[in-house]
Amino acid sequence: MAPESFFNGRLIIETGDITKKKVDAIVNAANSSLMGGGGVDGAIHRAGGPAILAECKNIRKKTYPDGLPAGEAVYTKGGNLPARYIIHTVGPVWHGGAKGEKELLRNAYFNSLSLAKELKLMSIAFPAISTGVYGYPKEEAAGIVYKVIHDFIKKNSLPEKIYLIFFNKGDADIFTETIQ
Ligand code: AR6
Numbered sequence: 001m002a003p004e005s006f007f008n009g010r011l012i013i014e015t016g017d018i019t020k021k022k023v024d025a026i027v028n029a030a031n032s033s034l035m036g037g038g039g040v041d042g043a044i045h046r047a048g049g050p051a052i053l054a055e056c057k058n059i060r061k062k063t064y065p066d067g068l069p070a071g072e073a074v075y076t077k078g079g080n081l082p083a084r085y086i087i088h089t090v091g092p093v094w095h096g097g098a099k100g101e102k103e104l105l106r107n108a109y110f111n112s113l114s115l116a117k118e119l120k121l122m123s124i125a126f127p128a129i130s131t132g133v134y135g136y137p138k139e140e141a142a143g144i145v146y147k148v149i150h151d152f153i154k155k156n157s158l159p160e161k162i163y164l165i166f167f168n169k170g171d172a173d174i175f176t177e178t179i180q
Helices: 039-048 050-062 101-118 138-155 169-179
Strands: 004-006 011-015 025-030 073-077 085-090 123-126 161-166
Touching: 011 138, 011 169, 025 039, 039 050, 050 073, 073 101, 085 101, 101 123, 101 138, 138 161, 138 169, 161 169
Parallel strands: 011 161, 025 085, 025 123, 123 161
Antiparallel strands: 004 011, 073 085
């Protein structure tokens, strides 16, 4: 199936493994420790190699001794990945929706996009932040992600291409059906 796109081709929906994506930056759905984990975080550290963890340790030491708060974003180089950079962000853990989850999810996307813009990157790829281990309902996440990206695209010319990479077709379908 051809990838679906929105906003004159600036937002592209794909299915696959984000660690294989050749873009200027891929986004990691990390946890506050920045020390790696399961899910997409584990896959990125495995494929990217130990240089990424070394850089993350340095960020913890210098900038975030207590960990990266949910909604914030930092970057490292891509190590052995085809992507030049990794933008590490932390999504919210789902606690039922009344604990600021929506704003934190919005911030995770917005701050990652803002960092990509600051770095003058042309392309960025996101996984479905918080919708795995952190339990954020996929339909609700879809609406928030679509809106924050739309608002960003209206005001900024970089990054020019924004990819949403879903790990399986079912998740990609939930996204496109929810926003239509
Ligand atoms: N490529 C693209 N998407 C992937 C890949 C991959 N290689 N692997 C998994 N996904 P999760 P979270 C999808 O749990 O909910 C980690 O342990 C997956 O199917 O990775 O933000 C961290 O260290 C799901 O749709 O992230 C944190 O502790 C999406 O990525 C915690 O999990 C996100 O699932 C963060 O939880």
